[in-house]
Amino acid sequence: SQQGEEDPQALSIQEGENATMNCSYKTSINNLQWYRQNSGRGLVHLILIRSNEREKHSGRLRVTLDTSKKSSSLLITASRAADTASYFCATVGVYNFNKFYFGSGTKLNVKP
Amino acid sequence: DVKVTQSSRYLVKRTGEKVFLECVQDMDHENMFWYRQDPGLGLRLIYFSYDVKMKEKGDIPEGYSVSREKKERFSLILESASTNQTSMYLCASRPGLGGRPNTGELFFGEGSRLTVL
Numbered sequence: 001s002q003q004g005e006e007d008p009q010a011l012s013i014q015e016g017e018n019a020t021m022n023c024s025y026k027t028s029i030n031n032l033q034w035y036r037q038n039s040g041r042g043l044v045h046l047i048l049i050r051s052n053e054r055e056k057h058s059g060r061l062r063v064t065l066d067t068s069k070k071s072s073s074l075l076i077t078a079s080r081a082a083d084t085a086s087y088f089c090a091t092v093g094v095y096n097f098n099k100f101y102f103g104s105g106t107k108l109n110v111k112p
Numbered sequence: 113d114v115k116v117t118q119s120s121r122y123l124v125k126r127t128g129e130k131v132f133l134e135c136v137q138d139m140d141h142e143n144m145f146w147y148r149q150d151p152g153l154g155l156r157l158i159y160f161s162y163d164v165k166m167k168e169k170g171d172i173p174e175g176y177s178v179s180r181e182k183k184e185r186f187s188l189i190l191e192s193a194s195t196n197q198t199s200m201y202l203c204a205s206r207p208g209l210g211g212r213p214n215t216g217e218l219f220f221g222e223g224s225r226l227t228v229l
Contacts, residue, residue, distance in 0.1 A: 031215055033217060035218075042116075042222045043155075043218070043220040045217035045218065097214060098168070099157065100157070102156075104154040
């Protein structure tokens, strides 16, 4: 299975702190994407990083990708209570671009 | 903005009933997907469609079928619902690229939480 695995499963921090979530996967990828899901809602795309990229930024988000270790991390800086959600990584393989492999997510709680 | 609309947010059905979950997108996307989401298992692909009347099985198609008669609408059908199909169902779409492969993001609906009693 190519499924991504997030770590930690749950994370609780104070507002203003940084939150780091990690994702590991098993096989070669075309790209890796991070999604956010508020409780009971659909997923929203946050950021995509391609296999030939090492780091990407979007606002308070920073994503890194290490293809040699088959891992990625998502850093949310200066977190806010509104960042409370579950975060999922999804990998897209090199052969079938319609197969997204999602991990089971990291549940982030940001305390005000 | 892309809008993916799932017809029912919450459904309660009985074992053996036929269940239809509807999904409509308003951005003329070629590709549409149905996932189910269960705690600890992440999202698992049930079926996807890359064009009208075209479909491919995902990782867990057993017990499900799909229909795509119009480009904007992708329906998931549970022919005879069972309790192990109690889950959150998520529809997603994304554009095609005129025949070129698309490796980009998915646009999700709000989800349909199905309970089978």
